Amino acid sequence: MSDLFDLTGKVAVITGSSRGIGRAIAEAMADHGARVVISSRKQDACEAVAAEINARRPGAATAIAASISSKPALEDLVARTQAEMGPIDILVCNAASNPYYGPMSGISDEAFRKILDNNVLSNHWLIQLVLPGMIERKDGAIVVVSSIGGLRGSAELGVYAISKAADLQLVRNLAVEVGRHNVRANAIAPGLIRTDFARALWENPANIERYNTSHPMRRIGEPIEIAGAAVFLASKAGSYVNGQAIVVDGGSTI
Numbered sequence: 001m002s003d004l005f006d007l008t009g010k011v012a013v014i015t016g017s018s019r020g021i022g023r024a025i026a027e028a029m030a031d032h033g034a035r036v037v038i039s040s041r042k043q044d045a046c047e048a049v050a051a052e053i054n055a056r057r058p059g060a061a062t063a064i065a066a067s068i069s070s071k072p073a074l075e076d077l078v079a080r081t082q083a084e085m086g087p088i089d090i091l092v093c094n095a096a097s098n099p100y101y102g103p104m105s106g107i108s109d110e111a112f113r114k115i116l117d118n119n120v121l122s123n124h125w126l127i128q129l130v131l132p133g134m135i136e137r138k139d140g141a142i143v144v145v146s147s148i149g150g151l152r153g154s155a156e157l158g159v160y161a162i163s164k165a166a167d168l169q170l171v172r173n174l175a176v177e178v179g180r181h182n183v184r185a186n187a188i189a190p191g192l193i194r195t196d197f198a199r200a201l202w203e204n205p206a207n208i209e210r211y212n213t214s215h216p217m218r219r220i221g222e223p224i225e226i227a228g229a230a231v232f233l234a235s236k237a238g239s240y241v242n243g244q245a246i247v248v249d250g251g252s253t254i
Contacts, residue, residue: 004237008033011085012234013077015068015126016095018045020195021145024223025092025230027053030060032231037081038063040095068095068122069114078129087137088130090234093123094145096163104158112159119163123170127185131178140183141234144171145226148189148249164189168245175243184242186233191249193221216251 012029016022018040026036030053038046038053038061046063053061062085066077081088097118100111123144134140149157150164167187174185192211211220229246232238247253 010034010089012090013037014092022094024227028227098160135181138182142185144187146187187245191252
């Protein structure tokens with residue numbers, strides 16, 4: 001059964017992988033045999049994570065910094081990966097931003113656009129860059145890290161939730177467009193996970209008290225608990241899963 005999750009020989013690019021969910025996904029994919037590209041804004045942070053992975057699995061990780069807000073930077077990320085590691089088999093669009101917390105009535109146009117650009121348009125850019133090679137080889141897996149915020153309303157994370165709902169539609173559209181080429185596109189919708197990105201939520205005493213008393217599992221999630229879903233979607237185990245959103249929230253949405 002372990003062969004179902006074997007990623008040996010696969011090249012995976014994971015954005016936002018110097019910490020949090022992205023790092024957990026990169027480490028898990030490397031542990032399952034993939035060669036992974038660690039990418040975030042800062043090269044030194046990427047190199048530190050790659051070094052830790054390579055200490056366990058020599059040659060498994062390469063660090064290539066790229067800002068998701070820059071199309072040329074993403075073009076360089078894909079070009080360098082292909083030149084240094086070969087064709088990209090797996091793309092995990094994990095990096096995102098949320099510069100605003102509060103009601104939608106208070107968000108500036110600039111912040112609104114930044115959220116949509118970084119959380120939706122950047123994913124579109126990256127996907128368009130890797131798709132030609134995947135289509136040519138008749139093989140590929142695209143995983144977009146969305147959020148349960150894209151499945152329900154929010155009084156504090158409205159535009160972020162809109163962007164994450166758009167990501168869910170993005171993978172559905174891609175599934176229809178490129179499924180015939182054996183390229184699969186899926187999303188993961190995490191609940192509240194203990195990451196720096198979500199610190200404002202899980203450090204909030206009221207939120208933690210609510211989770212610890214009313215959440216089905218009485219706790220928030222950990223980054224490694226998202227990584228398993230990503231490995232599943234990228235491997236043979238998920239070879240007939242396409243256009244779906246896998247909710248990993250411990251039961252929050254139920």
